[in-house]
Amino acid sequence: MQADQLARYDALLHRIYDAALRPESWPAVLADIATANGASHALLYTPVHTPRQGGFLFPHNIPQSSLDLWAARGIREDPLVAAAIARGYIAKGEGVAMSGDQLVPEAELLTTSFYREHWAPIGIGRVCSGMVFDGTDAHKLPTILAVYRRLADPHFDDKQVELVRRLLAHVSRALGVMFHLRDSRLQAASTTTALDRLSAGIFLLSQDRAIRFANAAGQSMLDRGDPLCSDGVGLGLTRRLKALDAQFRRCIADAVHPFDIEADAAHFSQAMVLPDRAGRPSCVLHAAPLGQAATFQTGVSRPAAIVFAYDVAAAAAVAPEKLTALFGLTSAEARAALQIMEGGGGDAMASRLGVSINTFRTQLKAAYAKTGTNRQTDLLKLLLALSSAS
Numbered sequence: 001m002q003a004d005q006l007a008r009y010d011a012l013l014h015r016i017y018d019a020a021l022r023p024e025s026w027p028a029v030l031a032d033i034a035t036a037n038g039a040s041h042a043l044l045y046t047p048v049h050t051p052r053q054g055g056f057l058f059p060h061n062i063p064q065s066s067l068d069l070w071a072a073r074g075i076r077e078d079p080l081v082a083a084a085i086a087r088g089y090i091a092k093g094e095g096v097a098m099s100g101d102q103l104v105p106e107a108e109l110l111t112t113s114f115y116r117e118h119w120a121p122i123g124i125g126r127v128c129s130g131m132v133f134d135g136t137d138a139h140k141l142p143t144i145l146a147v148y149r150r151l152a153d154p155h156f157d158d159k160q161v162e163l164v165r166r167l168l169a170h171v172s173r174a175l176g177v178m179f180h181l182r183d184s185r186l187q188a189a190s191t192t193t194a195l196d197r198l199s200a201g202i203f204l205l206s207q208d209r210a211i212r213f214a215n216a217a218g219q220s221m222l223d224r225g226d227p228l229c230s231d232g233v234g235l236g237l238t239r240r241l242k243a244l245d246a247q248f249r250r251c252i253a254d255a256v257h258p259f260d261i262e263a264d265a266a267h268f269s270q271a272m273v274l275p276d277r278a279g280r281p282s283c284v285l286h287a288a289p290l291g292q293a294a295t296f297q298t299g300v301s302r303p304a305a306i307v308f309a310y311d312v313a314a315a316a317a318v319a320p321e322k323l324t325a326l327f328g329l330t331s332a333e334a335r336a337a338l339q340i341m342e343g344g345g346g347d348a349m350a351s352r353l354g355v356s357i358n359t360f361r362t363q364l365k366a367a368y369a370k371t372g373t374n375r376q377t378d379l380l381k382l383l384l385a386l387s388s389a390s
Contacts, residue, residue, distance in 0.1 A: 043060070198217060209256055286307070
């Protein structure tokens with residue numbers, strides 16, 4: 001990229017992270033994203049959940065009447081969303097970006113009632129979109145970022161698809177912060193007093209990773225000194241987790257210095273799991289940048305990043321009956337799913353349940369399928385989300 005392009009990209013990322021604490025600014029951010037992609041319209045939305053179902057629609061250059069029509073009917077009729085569901089992107093496609101032609105051929109799309117009733121009236125003809133979040137984390141609904149062009153405009157090329165793909169990670173981290181604060185009734189959190197009410201540990205870090213603020217739960221973790229501690233410079237890991245130190249430092253560095261165009265940013269859902277002394281999951285970390293508009297008053301300087309630290313002990317309180325009711329797991333499958341809280345290998349988990357390793361693997365595989373997860377980390381995050389919603 002040339003210097004002026006880099007400057008515009010850097011400014012765009014700052015505005016994206018600003019929207020984490022100022023959700024009302026998302027339409028303006030989408031206008032900037034559209035401009036960066038040579039697009040006339042943009043939409044950040046939940047493709048299978050209407051606003052009444054807890055979803056959202058943040059638009060640029062799309063009238064409210066069109067949004068209302070989409071919420072009422074289009075969510076069930078959109079052939080692009082149907083194709084994304086059929087290919088598994090909605091369930092497990094986080095970070096995937098593509099042009100509309102790659103989902104539904106343009107000639108086919110133009111024959112649909114959806115195009116005639118939803119796109120044609122507002123001049124939309126082409127789309128480039130990507131999955132911000134898929135369905136593997138109960139904290140966050142499946143979410144799509146889409147930019148649109150008129151039918152007379154050029155098709156989106158590989159460079160625009162790549163730009164959308166790169167932006168997905170940054171949008172996911174901004175939305176991740178917004179969702180976690182929203183879930184805690186902090187829709188426009190701007191004070192450290194508000195953060196003290198959270199059950200999760202919260203740390204605000206400077207660019208040199210110094211701890212500018214720790215809420216009550218976070219300070220309690222630091223006082224215990226395990227698995228998190230203050231290492232004299234900033235937030236660190238206890239000495240026994242030395243093997244994870246490099247990964248932890250990359251996670252924090254990516255949050256406090258997120259604007260490297262050459263590097264792929266981590267998505268918000270890419271959590272880091274810290275074990276206890278027995279090797280069991282102990283703490284789940286999410287780290288994300290904060291924009292220039294972050295208004296948390298730390299008494300020193302504006303923080304550069306926020307870290308959420310979830311105590312896994314809370315997730316262990318999820319009752320097997322809740323998994324059965326929500327996801328249709330059998331009692332045995334629910335007990336197998338909850339074994340990930342105890343840690344250890346498959347043999348140890350099977351032994352604790354009193355079943356063979358093959359039976360345990362079959363039960364855990366069924367639990368993954370029914371909960372829409374595909375690995376232990378995703379299932380752990382789901383259990384944490386369910387415990388925090390209780």
